[in-house]
Amino acid sequence: MHNIDEHYLLEKLQALLDIPSPSGYCHDVMSWLEKEVRALGFPITFTRKGGAIITLPSNSTLDYTLCLTAHVDTLGAMVRSITSNGTLKLTSIGGFMMHSIEGEYCKVHTRDGKAYTGTILSTEPSVHVYREARDQKRVESNMEVRIDEVVKNAEDVEKLGITVGDYISFDARTQVLDSGYIKSRHLDDKASVAALLALIEWIKRENITLTKQVKIFISNYEEVGHGSSYIPTDIDEMIAVDMGAIGDDLSCSEHDVSICAKDSTGPYDYNMTTRLVELAKRDQLSYVVDIYPFYGSDASAALAGGHNIKAALIGPGVHASHSMERTHKQAIVHTAALLAAYVLD
Template identity: 50%
Template sequence: MMHNLEKIKYYLSNILAIASPSGFTSNIMDYIKEELHLLNVFYYTTNKGSVVVKIDGENKDYIKTFSCHVDTLGAMVKEIKCSGTLSLSPIGGFMMNSIEGENCTIETIEDKNFSGTIQTIKPSIHIHDDARDLKRQPSNMEVVLDEKINSKEDVEKLGISVGDFITFDPRTKFTNNGFIKSRHLDDKASTAIFLYAIKHISENNVKLPYTVNFLFTNYEEVGHGGSSIPEGTKEFIAVDMGAPGTGQNSSEYSVCICAKDSSGPYDLELRKRLTNICKVKNISYKTDIYPHYGSDASSALRAGWDVKTALIGTGVYASHGYERTHMDGIISTLNLIVNYCMEN
């Protein structure tokens, strides 16, 4: 199955450039809706802000739903200190050392933005004897604003307040040999895959045996993105990421199929079908188990939905940090999605 790699990269670079921590996703949802409008496909927005693309198939009673999530890790201003620096409250689960020294933007409630850098409270080895040993935890991290300020009052005059969002510079880089390095590939790689899959199905008039939904959720990183899913869904596949690393079977060059995560095993019959598609269509895949992982499919089950669930996605190295994947894994994930859509 041939694909336009430049179009996939186009979607992905645009998506990665739009800040979207959980709770601050309206801008990226607007972008997704603009692209869907250009594709001339039917979509609707839920009360909570998710976007659903519905593509009718021959069987409209047995509905299959894919989900990806557009929300990412981030933070909020917790306190404006007397020195004019900002303490932060994390959004989502990440290691504090992964954001140390990172450039960031403060997005105020009045739509102003200010740049800054995330540092420890003891950032210089020339000053602090224990700078290296300081525990990297929220109470020891702060944002240093790129403004001439000396006090809490100076910061408040700028319009910055507690509860403002802090977004991290994604530092996106595409290499000539197919690697993509960036923050927030979890789960913006899948978001780009969804847009391209919808484009492929629509423009090629692919006939689907079953109605398929593509659900873009906006609260996965905080645990309730998949708590509301389209009515009539029988099979729910979260498209997120695999996690390569020590002791894992996942790969950046394959679609990863999760057998079990912290929420328990995924549906065996559905996993067998996904695995069989990969074998028959010669799609590179890896099966794996993730002990510290949950997905939109997990939250759908916790919410009480009577659905069969699965979890797939391209392998993403250094998840919840400065991440990396490869176009091979993205294409394998795309091919599995499209072939599953066409499965009788």
């Protein structure tokens, strides 16, 4: 297995998880990413909507380019309205269950650069007061943010600079455990971004010049469906690096790199998927092949956008996706190792 630096990978994953980045609010995390990539000595450019393109060193003369893509945007919310008692109604960004964010600490990010902490609660948050508190439906209309400032009405909130359209980020609450497990929100898909950074670091450390043209695309709108609807026109094949789904009749565990043969948008490229399986077997990686019933990736977004590419999908197994997620460091390291094998293949 290729010599992926586990310590570097976990260090960068922790840093990524510490930076709020709901879809559309990724300027801070992209600035951080730019500094990291430039420190490794690789060029990075940005698309008009803020996605990052990293070009890896190659001596290839072939007019054929592989793209590895992961997304740095996460689930989140936005202020929908301010209530008369000074709480905030919200609208979701990305697809998650409302009960998965109930009781979560959050930050409200104003357009003048301030950030206020708060807690996401139902509108009937106490069994001591509300008879139907346990049975209240957890839907957007029944959820609100209690901000940690002295506010008694909408006017008090507005004086803080909070207004409709301000972003709400959820605390990641990351823990890297001695057992090798990492539990945190937003492992989808920052675990994969960390895997790609570890791949870049390995290429730099080993002074590798690739024999194929490889670009890395970090998207910032995947959770809302159009992260890679635009990609550079010279890309011929793409591997989306996103979380592996766990549960029901799926084979994936938190220790595996998952190779997806088909998701809700249809099958991935047969030859690419087959080669990924062969390389995982050859390098004795912990892998599974699965089918995701309710899932779409940046590769499928690129295909839907009309790009003439072949596409595949892999990623570390993540339990309780779009909720309180958990994976194991082995899954992320093996994902990076499989990508290393593919770019050298």
